[in-house]
Amino acid sequence: MRISDDRYSRDRLRLDLALRFLNHGARTHTIRAWTTLSDDRIRKLYSSYVRAANGPPRHRGKSPQQVSFFTRGAHAQHETGILASFFSLLGVVPTTRLADAVHTLPSLARGERICQAFELFTAVFPAARISFEHAIFLVTALARGNEIHYGRCTDCTALVVVDRLTLQETRCLLCARGLRSC
Ligand SMILES: [Zn+2]
Incomplete structure (x- = not known):
């Protein structure tokens, strides 16, 4: 070439x-x-x-910056866990922590994989609270790893996102509500 x-x-x-x-x-x-x-x-x-194609309006202002958005409340934790699972499956988040994730994380290949993960996620949750900007912030926060990180549900080992400041046991929504069938 x-x-x-x-x-x-x-x-x-x-x-x-x-x-x-x-x-x-x-x-x-x-x-x-x-x-x-x-x-x-x-x-x-x-x-x-x-x-020209009547696509979404342009969004202005600051991007999300509070990780509590992802961990506050059972429903938010559930959505976050599913999106983070797609990130994990597609290899979006590096396995080693990146202190300067905002600058070192962006690449065309990773950006494409984030889009794939987000598109899978919105197919599962068409009315999700997590916007694309939140998805980008979630990838960045997981890569930085100082506030939130990947964890496992203590009952079923499903992938969950854990707030580092929270010391309580972590269970996924299905286990917490006794909905897990096996
Ligand atoms: Zn569970």
Whole structure:
């Protein structure tokens, strides 16, 4: 493959990922971080392909920053556990902790896998509370590992997300409500 071809296909991958992020309602600074496209290109991409096709509106303001969103309440924990399981299956979260996850985590390949995981997740939970921006934040927080981390349900060993500050036993929603059949 010639260098120009390689450059072309890399640029194409960037645009494809940016479009996928835009259709999930990602914010501009998130798309910039994961694709390295300029704000101007992201804006043009949005108006040409997303707004023109009546896609989701552009979201502004800060991205989520509170990990308690994922661990407060049984329903939030349940949704988070399912999404985190898809991340685990698709190898989205590195196995070693990353102190500077915000800067070292983004890559085109990982961004694609996050989209795949989020698309599987929204197929299971069409009315999920966890937005795409929350999904990105969850990956980052799990990779950093200082506030939340992967754990196992104490009864059935299902994958759950555990708050490091919580010392109580961790059980998945099904076990906590006695709904697990075996
Ligand atoms: Zn369980």
